[in-house]
Amino acid sequence: MTDSRPIDCVVLVKQVPDTHNVTGEAMTSNGTMNRSALPAIFNPEDLNALEMALQVRERHGGTVTVVTMGPPKAADILRESLWRGADRVVLLTDRKFAGADTLATSFALQKAIEKLGRYDLVLAGRQAIDGDTAQVGPQTAEKLGIPQITYAESILEIADGRITAERALDHGSEVVRCRMPCLLTVVGSANTPRPPSARRRMALKLAATSAEIPALRERWPELGTEDALAAHLQSRDLLIPVWTADDIGLAAESIGLAGSPTQVHKVNFVVLESTESKTVEPTPEAIAAMVAELVHEYIVG
Amino acid sequence: MSEQLTDRKGAWVFIEHRDGRITDVSLELIGRARELADRLGYEVVGLLCGHGVDDLATEVIRRGADRVLLADHPELAHYRTLPYARVAIAEARRRRPEIFLVGGSPNGRDFAPRVASALRCGLTADCTDLQVGNYHVKRDNTTYENLLLQIRPAFGGNLVATIVNPHTRPQMATVREGVMRMPEADATRTGVVERVIPEFEPGDFALEVISHEARHSTVKLKDAAVVVAGGAGITDPKEFELLRDLANLLGGEVGASRAAVDAGFIEKDHQVGQTGTTVRPRLYIAAGISGAIQHRAGMDQSSKIIAINTDPGAPMFQIAHYRIVGKAGDVVPMIIKALRERSADQGAAEGAAR
Secondary structure: OOOOOOOOEEEEEOEEEOHHHOOHHHEOOOOOEOHHHOOEEEOHHHHHHHHHHHHHHHHHOOOEEEEEEOOHHHHHHHHHHHHHOOOEEEEEOOHHHOOOOHHHHHHHHHHHHHHHOOOOEEEEEOOOOOOOOOOHHHHHHHHHOOOEEEEEEEEEEEEOOEEEEEEEEOOEEEEEEEEOOEEEEEOHHHOOOOOOOHHHHHHOOOOEOHHHHHHHHHHOHHHOOHHHHHHHHHHOOOEOOEEOOOOOOOOHHHOOOOOOOOEEEEEEEOOOOOOOOEEOOOOHHHHHHHHHHHHHOOOOO | OOOOOOOOOEEEEEOOEEOOEEOHHHHHHHHHHHHHHHHHOOEEEEEEEEOOOHHHHHHHHHOOOOEEEEEEOHHHOOOOHHHHHHHHHHHHHHHOOOEEEEEOOHHHHHHHHHHHHHHOOOEEEEEOEEEEEEEEEOOOOEEEEEEEEEEEEEOOOOEEEEEEOOOOOOEEEEEOOOOOOOOOOOOOOOOEEEEOOOOOOHHHHOEEEEEEEEOOOOOOOOOOOEEEEEOOOOOOHHHHHHHHHHHHHHOOEEEEOHHHHHOOOOOHHHEEOOOOEOOOOOEEEEEOOOOOHHHHOOOOOOOEEEEEEOOOOOOHHHHOOEEEEOOHHHHHHHHHHHHHHHHHHHHHHHHHHO
16 A cells, blocks of 8 residues: 655645634724734645645655745744644745735745755645635646646555545545646645644744744843854754745746736725614514515515 | 637637536636627637537537637546646637636636646636726836726635736636626527647646546525525524525525534535635525624625624624524524414415415
């Protein structure tokens, strides 16, 4: 059943605002949304992709490398990835990346994955909850020149350089076999992501990017000077590598806003409509009157 | 046999099909492409990949296309990303369409980004409306005329964004199923069916489909005239049975919020909302659904909304026409009773008239 060769996985993840839990506080009085009230979270389906990669490693050996592109704060989800079991993480961050649409994002991810070296599988969540586009995975696969399996729900087998996986579609399911390397986008029903391990959290609590060292030192002044702390992290392999556009050799015309063919023409906030509405008491009489009205208006009956 | 390339600019539609039938969203897109093309003087082109699908090409023309690019090949019998994308990329490079629309189904959303990436063109996901308009860029005082305005909810449905691609062609978009009107078939329409020969490369067959299993959903939420939906306020499976009774009585379907699906009360194909089905019924009864934006995005076009919730501050009340503050388990039986009494009265009245 198992392939003799270890499988190296790269997992693409994103930090997103938690749009699925828009609470009352996130709504302003005129019904629009207060973005800053939303916490930043690990994109849910990216956790499913990470879990799938960790299961591949358990079964076949190999490595799990997690890559994210985002602001410096996105290091949070890389730390979380380490705590959940990733071997290695990389943060792609650069002001030049700002304003990237899915095409520009996929160029950066392509370059980063190629810089990482050999890989068998690239995994990503099906889509991110802030944009819901589901485009970055296939666009990255196209640029890497590898096939893609989108909407992957389970891996049935990895053998002889090929992966057999099941896709969950609206109208049913499909089992496909594909040569590796290839890219999978993973749906939320694929698995239950394991929680961060307490042991790893302790061992890796200091994992940080170099930009985070001053903040780390403020929290733990006993760790010494920033240089000493940097040397400590380096020696313990706790320094999260940060790559810029230059580090991955990305041409200026492919980056950020300049590399994004789509432009936002305008944005309208969704304002909750105050429709003509009635309050109906929860009594049999009031309900019967409402039903009579609906019948009268040919809504029912 | 094959016609010459036309000089007319094209509004293309990817024709997705399954079990010998064109999918609804593809037909809806032909309808909207027709409207856009009439306004812009373009021709509507259906891109149809498959094997033995000549009858579908005829159907594409009857629904409003001027031309069908038909790639018929055994390797195209079942949808696969790379062979299908190969055909689309080659034909788009050759013919340079202005607009290329793809249904927002799983396979449409698999296909479109692959093609857009190869063509290095912009792609907007999951649009709910498409229009034509001008786009003015202040910085270089340039106006781009007659661009495709791609309108989509963003940020979990809290924003509606209008996206344009001023510099790249085609202007590509995937479009959500059920948001555009399906055009009637017109048997008198004529058009050109042009056969195109796929030029595959060996790497295109890296993936093979081993098996596929259709799950024929019996849930017809999308077209239901009445939807009775339950959410987190339903705490007992028996209460969900009440919703089914009410839906049956009204000739409707049972819907659910994500909370009810996650709680295991009902299967996922009943889910209404951004990650479920978009519905536009005559009547939507939201029983114990607080009304998160993801849910509202899938039902706020309903003609009449009845909201039942114990929390007077539930967002659903803000879009509801009838607000009932109370427990769904208490209120739903009252609605059922009122409806039964009415139909009993009606039966008696009809009996007396006879």
